[in-house]
Amino acid sequence: MLMRAEKITLWITIGLLCFQSAFSQKQMPADDAILFKAGNENVTVGEFRYVYEKNNLQNDSLYLKPDLDTYLNLYIHFKLKVMEAKAMGMDTIPAFIQEFETYRKQLARPYLTETKVSEDLIKEAYERMLYQIDASHILIQIKDASDTLEAYHLINEIKRRAMQGENFETLARQYSQDPSASQNGGRLGYFSAFQMVYPFESAAFKTNVNNISEIIKTRFGYHILKVHDKRPNPGQVQVAHIYLRQGNDPSAEAVIEKKARQIFEKLSSGDSWDAICLQFSEDQRTKNQGGVLPFFGTGEMPQPFEDAAMQLTSPGEISQPFNTQYGWHILKLISKKPVDTFENLRETLVQQVSRDTRAQQGKRHSIENLKKEYGFRVDENLKNLFRNLADTTLSEGKWQWNSQSDNKLEIFMRIGDQTLSAYDFATFIEKNQRKRAGLSPQQYFDNLYERFEEETILSYEEKMLEVNHKDYKYLIQEYKNGLLLFDVMEKMVWGKSMADTTGLKQFYEDHKNNYRWNTRARARIFHAAEPEIIDEIEEKLKLGDEINLIDLKIDGYKIDDLGSVIDTLISLRQKVDDISLIIAGNVHSSESIRYLQQKIDSLRLYDVVFEVSLDENNKNSLSVSGKSKSIKAFEHFYNRTSALTLHASEGVYEKEVSEWPGHAPWQEGLYRFIENDRYYLVIVDTIEPPTNKRLNEARGRVISDYQQFLENRWLKELKQKYTVKINKRTVSKMYKKI
Secondary structure, eight states: OOOOGGGOOTTOOOSOOOOOOSSOGGGSOOTTSEEEEETTEEEEHHHHHHHHHHTTTTOTTTTOHHHHHHHHHHHHHHHHHHHHHHHTTGGGSHHHHHHHHHHHHHHHGGGSGGGOOOHHHHHHHHHHHTEEEEEEEEEEEOOSGGGHHHHHHHHHHHHHHHHTTOOHHHHHHHHOOSTTHHHHTTEEEEEOTTSSOHHHHHHHHHSOTTOBOOOEEETTEEEEEEEEEEEEOOOEEEEEEEEEEOOSSHHHHHHHHHHHHHHHHHHHTTOOHHHHHHHHOOOTTTGGGTTBOOOBOTTSSOHHHHHHHHHOOSTTOBOOOEEETTEEEEEEEEEEEOOOOHHHHHHHHHHHHHHSGGGGGGHHHHHHHHHHHTTOEEOHHHHHHHHHHOOHHHHTTOOOOOTTOTTTTSEEEEETTEEEEHHHHHHHHHHHOOOOTTSOHHHHHHHHHHHHHHHHHHHHHHHTHHHHOHHHHHHHHHHHHHHHHHHHHIIIIIHHHHHOHHHHHHHHHHHGGGSEEOOEEEEEEEEESSHHHHHHHHHHHHHTOOEEEEEEEEOTTOGGGGHHHHHHHHHHHHHOOSOEEEEEEEGGGHHHHHHHHHHHHHHTOOOEEEEEEOOOSOTTOEEEEEEEOSHHHHHHHHTSSOTTSEEEEEEEEETTOTTSOTTOOSSSEEEEEEETTEEEEEEEEEEEOOEEOOTTTSHHHHHHHHHHHHHHHHHHHHHHHSOEEEOHHHHHHHSOOO
């Protein structure tokens, strides 16, 4: 089910059903007993129990007095907010009505007979999940009804040629209308249940290896397929990965590949996977947990990633570096697990089958059962009268019924307590008819009647859901109230907190002592592969030396040769900031200097010092030099031959953050030590005492607290507007006796 994630609140929990509480139901008051009254609305025990139990399935304190009282108070607040939303007319807004109707139809689906799947389909799906098919296919599309016969003849001819031994891949490249066939020769790779449309899947599993299937018709057109292999499903695999992000240009890509291979060499030499992952992986979600990913199976990851993972056999085994469209990866096998048991997968299979086209097979059978259940009847004489009135105007989509007919008010169809007249059916035909070539008027009439009958029966079943299923009634009410709650909270609390900047600032001033920094260190952190590098960096820092990043001598006459200089400057600027750049030359190179000046100004890359001397003797006097004292300059300089040589960072670090080295003291000074086989230099410039955060530093938490303040103030107003009366005797009967 699709829904906006932000609307999932305490009051909207999907997929859970009420359960019997752990104590005797004889202690519980009747569901229709009044629990409390808010304004003019009564809330019953049944309504409250549904929500309370649904949202507290794992709560050991269920129905104990403190827990029940707390939840009852929350529910009263919820009802007051929803009542206010209704008083503001939010439930009458067309956009709300449309959205709720969409949810209502989605929520009804699990209860409708047409979505209840047969046990045979579930078992068939599981048996197919145990295997994977490797197949190729040829597709001939059907553009409209007039193309059907021509398309069939073509696919039949292709099948005949394939059966006589012509190369299937060659035929696919020549004839298949699948856009990818020209590149892959129709090869689909391995797939299992639910990964192809059902008719195609069935044909694949029913065709023997190295054989060609019967002609298959799907919504895409006509197919034939050739099965290359059938193997047991390997199940799912769990790996950890070290990830290096895709580069922005080819030169960056080469650097990333080199870095990946150097990381692999360190791992192969016995370095700790977790330490290397923490230091170098660019997957911020997993690097602190050793790069571990969730289990996945075939078709869930990019093909190179999936292939590399599936080829690992022993836990702890590490893959060679490889790339995908997202970047470079190194994998370590954590675990493999086979396809789960039928019992464990059954509920998932029910949901998958109910959403799949295979469920349509049982739809007609379900409708026949509903006809019997609700006493469906149709006036066959009227039906035949309509059928006889079907002429070529119906096939053209222009049929009209005489609205003055004597049969207008006659009952055409009955289901339960609902009747539909001849006029209702005629109106349906006029509204839904379309031009239909290739069908006789009577055939098209039969199609329209079947659709009318089906929609009538299913609509009536949906109408009866709230009568036949109490949990569905509560679920619908819960969703409607949940949507209203979101809208009214957006208007009265969330949106107001974002728009009221004056109120937010005043709230911050009144509570600024609640938002404080802990003790922090302003520091520079270096760690390197060799101690000599740390020696050099320490010396440069003490002397205040700059790092030489560029030192080029260029023929000042040749402007055409300056493109590579600009490319070098662009590449360097992406890696290092705060660069002092000097471009100098004599009068002979002044034109080249002006060219470089214009280019650099247009790209806004650097603040540059341009120097022109009068020395005419040195004709090759154009030079470009760049220096920097920035942290990134050190990293760029030392990582010219190996991307792992040096890692450098600077900033303000709060105590006990993951980036802070464990051996670094929490006081001003310069410190050297070894940690995780890396040589560290940490310069703590200052220790900053605890202090209040500025509003921009604590904005997220301040906004959250301000929203709570606005909500509490609003609730006080609602309690004055709507009187709440709790039936304490009924509540006391709900307490669990210990």
